Amino acid sequence: MIIRYRTRPVTAVIPTASMADIAFLLITFFMFTTSFSVDRTDVQLPASVVQQKVEKDAAIIAITADEGIRISDGIRESELVTDMAKLESILKEIVQTHPSRQFIIKCDKRAPYRSFNTVYEMMLRNSIRNISLLTEKKG
Amino acid sequence: MKSRVSLRGKLTSEIPTSSMADIAFLLITFFMVTTVFTAIHGIDYGLPKKEMSSNIKPQESVYIHLKASGEITLDFVPVSSMEQLASYIKGKMEQTQGRKPVILRTDPEVPYGVTVEVLDVLKQLDIQNISIPTQTDIELWKDYFRD
Numbered sequence: 001m002i003i004r005y006r007t008r009p010v011t012a013v014i015p016t017a018s019m020a021d022i023a024f025l026l027i028t029f030f031m032f033t034t035s036f037s038v039d040r041t042d043v044q045l046p047a048s049v050v051q052q053k054v055e056k057d058a059a060i061i062a063i064t065a066d067e068g069i070r071i072s073d074g075i076r077e078s079e080l081v082t083d084m085a086k087l088e089s090i091l092k093e094i095v096q097t098h099p100s101r102q103f104i105i106k107c108d109k110r111a112p113y114r115s116f117n118t119v120y121e122m123m124l125r126n127s128i129r130n131i132s133l134l135t136e137k138k139g
Numbered sequence: 140m141k142s143r144v145s146l147r148g149k150l151t152s153e154i155p156t157s158s159m160a161d162i163a164f165l166l167i168t169f170f171m172v173t174t175v176f177t178a179i180h181g182i183d184y185g186l187p188k189k190e191m192s193s194n195i196k197p198q199e200s201v202y203i204h205l206k207a208s209g210e211i212t213l214d215f216v217p218v219s220s221m222e223q224l225a226s227y228i229k230g231k232m233e234q235t236q237g238r239k240p241v242i243l244r245t246d247p248e249v250p251y252g253v254t255v256e257v258l259d260v261l262k263q264l265d266i267q268n269i270s271i272p273t274q275t276d277i278e279l280w281k282d283y284f285r286d
Binding site for chain 1: 156159160163164166167170171173174179180181182183184185186205245246247248249250251252254255256258259262263271273274275
């Protein structure tokens, strides 16, 4: 007696049923961890050994090597300010709206101290006490 | 004559999901490209409240002056390196149980990076009472800042 086996062709299939689940899981992860940078001013930061983590949503004042100043309240995109009176009015507005907000000074290491001093004096005048000087990790 | 229409092939309602994975991966790509994971760090410079602040004279403190010429003086004496500056301040702090305030004065033309370098040295020595006078303060107290 001859037994004949029927052989069915085997097709290679990649299971894609769970792909959408994985994709949405990754989306959720990225959505929760994403924080959009409000200031992308190109500066060479000074280096330091001592460093503390700055608060999330802190207001940023960026000073470039050519003494250009940009400011962000930590929520909106930073804007260039050429007029010091305007800078002070923006500072006042931030202090009034968010009294406990930390201020980050993101100053280029090549910038002359006088530009930092201008911002620093303005901060003191407006009773800003929580300041962080942005640095890079040394070594 | 009655005509009968039989609905053998039932119509099922379906949400088209074939493009869902494409949309999901498109969103992933967007978030992956825009995500910034780096936490930003800096040197904390907390200032006392106005009512808690007091005026300190250079004579009553450790007085550091970063001059426009590139010279650094410590209590009116020039220092050659950051190590020398650190060891001097460390000695002073040991003598006074760390109570002596430090004044860090910088001339307007000095690069900001130098100020941060000195501030970092002071922070490494765990000095709590650091004062950075503004140019207005220096003008007001010019009799004390004579060097």
